[in-house]
Amino acid sequence: MPSSNPTSDLQGLRVAILALDGFEQAELTEPRKALQQAGADTRVISQKPGQIQGFNHDKPADKVPVDLTLEQARPEDFDAVLLPGGVMNADTLRTSRPAQQFVQAMQRDGKPFAIICHAAWLLVSAGLVKGRRLTSWPSLADDLSNAGADWVDEQVVRDGNWVSSRKPADIPAFNEALLAMFSEHRQDAHSTT
Template identity: 60%
Template sequence: MAATNTPLEGIRVAILAMDGVENAELTEPRKALEQAGAKTTLFSPKAGKIQSLNHMEKAEQIPVEATLDQADPETFDAVLLPGGAVNADHLRVQPRAQEFVRAIDRQGKPIAVICHGPWLLVSAGLVKGRRITSYHTIQDDIRNAGGKWQDSDVVHDSNWVSSRQPSDIPMFNRAMIELFTEKKAAREEKTRRVA
């Protein structure tokens, strides 16, 4: 059987972000997911557009496809949490965002997170005992929440894959696609056995 260049065909990925999201950490992984065949949906607390940043400078405004109130974790196969300090700091206190990632994690669905994105996982109470990386300035938050922070380009722990910063995006994208593909194959195998 020939390898397909769209291994994520049929996979639905939720992206949670707000104003202040790091542009490259949203747009580049999203592009990689879509090129691999996944369908992505950008969720934010408010409808309209979110203002992305290139570090501290304004970048493009990105259309929001649905609000967090409309986000149903049952209809998604995975989640992407891009960084950006302002984005992550505001997203972490959104109850619907916390509920969403808890539900995704509880079901063993994959979570891809980069830079400051792990703040949401900290606030959702999910990092205790987990190996994860992030932007170096939030390592104390992760450790204080019981996580095992590592200074690596990419850290894979069960259904999670994490990276530190924009320069890690090429490795992050590869690891994310690999994890999502593995989880898709496992789900398909389980479905075959049940049928």
């Protein structure tokens, strides 16, 4: 039974955050803050070391330090993945073979995914959405449907080890859903060891 106090549920859970320049600021920083407050260890993984540039829609926002490059990051070192949106971020990330391989490995192991806004593009390019039910920014509906997904226009969608949301306004519900799912996954993993 899930704990009613999420502050300790995710203690030590290792979450990979895949993002590049052009990520939507709130879609990385707000879920990350919620995860860290619940005890998770989050790492920003990008193509190059240094910092990545966030955006508030089309206006530059803050830069975020990169913890590991995609070449350095090993899926087996992580328990879950957070994919923030942002058009520029997602459009470039989807073409990255190391990013595709990373999420494919995480999915093979049944690890939980939190996906928001344009981030689902990476999962389309990685061949992971067929038969999955999810939501995204509305302009991705055709891409997801054409790739075999069941796209729905809802604030939060939970499908197995995936939770998805549409946009920054959905973040409070997205955070609640991802914390619950990550906590369930952690409890399931502990009950099998």
